[in-house]
Amino acid sequence: LNSNTKMDPILDSIKLVLEDARSFTNASFAGMDAASVCLITFGATVLLCSIINFLCDPEYTLLERMRTSFFKFVKSLPPVKKQIQAKKRESVVEVKKAFEAGHSSSKHPVFKELPKKSMTPAEVMAVAADYKAASVNWTNGSVSGTVYHGGEELTDLNAKVYKEFAWTNPLHPEVFNDVRRMEAEVVSMTCQLFNGDEEACGCTTSGGTESILMACLAYRNLAFDKGIRYPQMIVSTTAHAAFDKAAHYLRIRIVHVPSKPDGRVDVAAMRSAINKNTCMLVGSTPSYSHGIIDPIGEIAKLGLKYGVPVHVDACLGGFLLPFMEQAGFPLEPVDFRVPGVTSISCDTHKYAFAPKGSSVLLYRNAEYRKQQFFSYTGWCGGFYASPTMPGSRPGAVIAACWATLLHFGVEGYVDATKKIVGTARKIKAGVQQIEGVKLMGDPQMSVIGIGSDHFSAYRLADALKEKGWSLNMLQKPASFHICCTYVHTQPGVAERLIEDIHESAAALLKDPTAKDVGMGAIYGTAQKIPDPTIVDDIAMGFLDVCLSV
Structure with missing residues (x-):
């Protein structure tokens, strides 16, 4: 009784406000026909919804959208637009001159269309040798990264294996069971190196970017399954640009948190950025830019605490990390020994010395990997399923990767x-x-x-x-x-x-x-x-x- 008595003045005040609003609305629309009232109401509703959507966009903050709109307007101004186009043309001309200078000594014309007559293998190889002569000499060690081994013996091995499996395609495992087995063994060997248990699994991809893209896809889909409509990933400002590319392709909001003066991600800033939409946390081992290893253990603890998957980007250091301790350079664990780490990307075409176009993506278990798979069983062409982005894949690259791993061994x-x-x-x-x-x-x-x-x-x-x-x-x-x-x-x-x-x-x-x-x-x-x-x-x-x- 006392509770109801206390609420009466509040209810009376609400009734008065509603009555005043009703009176104001009636007075405002007095003398208008029904159609006008409907149109004004509809227009006001659309305007209000637009304002709410603008202020509360889940993908981009208000500041980001205001900044984008401002610069878009400035660039549309004729003087600014003209200056930007002129600078772009100037840059394009400079790049084109540099490329043309690179093959200015070529003895062969540019092939803008198919040759009228067939060329013999010898003729084709002569043209290829002519093109190659214009490339930078990397064999003397003057080029950063780019070529990770290049030894003659390994090149010969890869060439022989490639020749044997040049026409294979993992899309048809019933035909090319050899390459299917090789891929499974590459994944298994890599899982073991990163201390995965019997549930650890993975797949091969065309490179680090695709490995990262597929991991982001898996965690985005997992977020969708949880009812998260607008997933976001949290990465360091030093994380590889492939995460920004994945965010762009997959419509994931990417949040960059700063790194500390030592180059490692600021875990406190990462913790502050986590919210209900966070679908993954990322750490690098090491970062591409300065070669700094993020505190994977601390990031993984955040993942466990908040129930967020943690991806370790070992694309660059992947085939150094498992051997660092035996080589005399011990590091803190950054693999599946760390509770909370759910996936690892590792490029075999870098320090595993496999040919370009080869990477491995690992998951702690098949439930995570399943999220990246695609299957469509309603197609008139039959059942279609693929583990990664492409359909057809070059089996020869997988075979050469497999051969390289066996050749080097631990x-x-x-x-x-x-x-x-x-x-x-x-x-x-x-x-x-x-x-x-x-x-x-x-x-x-x-x-x-x-x-x-x-x-x-x-x-x-x-x-x-x-x-x-x-x-x-x-x-x-x-x-x-x-x-x-x-x-x-x-x-x-x-x-x-x-x-x-x-x-x-x-x-x-x-x-x-x-x-x-x-x-x-x-x-x-x-x-x-x-x-x-x-x-x-x-x-x-x-x-x-x-x-x-």
């Missing part, structure tokens, strides 16, 4: 890890002794990131380019890296790089404020442009040139 990979990581440690120690340059964090594996607090790191990279090095430029912050491979373990390569860095840094310290030139100027300018889509347009222009003759 013994071979331990030896390779000793040489590669040993070379990286030698470069790391040498760089630490050079005045004017600094390491980016504390790299433990094969990638050494280099920057400077005294002059532009891009100027140093350009100076090294003049000395014949092809290194990877990085941004945010300005830096570059050397990704050590088996090619760099040749005698004298590490010493030559250290000496060239020392000489170039000493010269730059004499004029530390000089402006960037070449690619350094492009990267420096790109970081100052507030709208990244402008740089995207230029990058897409580069792709247009790459795909034109």
Whole structure:
């Protein structure tokens, strides 16, 4: 009784407000016909819904959409649009000139259409040799990453295996049971290396990007099954761009959290970013940019606490990690020994030395893997099912990967890890002794990131380019890296790089404020442009040139 008595004044106030609203509405529409009232009501409802959708968009924050709309408007202004198009054309012309200069000495015309007459194998190989002559010489160890072994014996083995399985296709396992078995064995061997139990499973893919894409697809679909309409993944700012690509393709919201000064992801920031829509957490082992290993154990604890899958991106370090301890470089566990880790991507075409187009994606159990599978049994062409993005796949690449794993074995990979990581440690120690340059964090594996607090790191990279090095430029912050491979373990390569860095840094310290030139100027300018889509347009222009003759 007392409770009802207390509520009476509140109810009376609500009734008065509703009555006033009714009176105001009636007065506002007085004299209008029914059709007008309906149209105004409909228009007001549509407007209100539009405002709510704009303010509460689940995929992009209000600030992100306001920023996008603003820059879209600015770029549409005739003077700005004209200037952007002119800069894009200028960049395209420069890239095209560089490509044309690369094959200016070619003895053969550009093939814009099929030749009128058939060519003999000898004639085709002559043209191929002519094209190859224009490529950069990577065999002397002057190129960062790119080629991870390249030995003659391994090349011959891969060529022989490829020839035997050139026409195979895993899409038809009933025909090519040999390749089916090889793929299953590649996955099994890799699962064992990452300490998976009897439930661990996986698949092969065409590369790290597809492995990451499929993991993101699995966790997005798992989120859909849980009733999450707008899934989001949480990654470090140092995570590979393939996660942004997956987010773009799969309509997953991607949240980038900062890394600490040492380059490792800020786990506290990751924890703060988790919400009801979070479908996956990501850690890198190591990161592409500076070779830093994220605290996988701490990330996995977050995953267990909040019930979120954790993906370990070991695409780069995958076939170094399992052998680091035996090679004399022990690390904290980052594989399935860590509770909470649910998937791992590992490129076999990097430090497993398999041919390009080969990667492995592992899951803790088949329930996760099932989420990436596709099956359509209602097709008039029969039942259709595929484990990854493509339908047909090159069985020869799988066969060559399988052959490479057998060829090296544990013994071979331990030896390779000793040489590669040993070379990286030698470069790391040498760089630490050079005045004017600094390491980016504390790299433990094969990638050494280099920057400077005294002059532009891009100027140093350009100076090294003049000395014949092809290194990877990085941004945010300005830096570059050397990704050590088996090619760099040749005698004298590490010493030559250290000496060239020392000489170039000493010269730059004499004029530390000089402006960037070449690619350094492009990267420096790109970081100052507030709208990244402008740089995207230029990058897409580069792709247009790459795909034109």
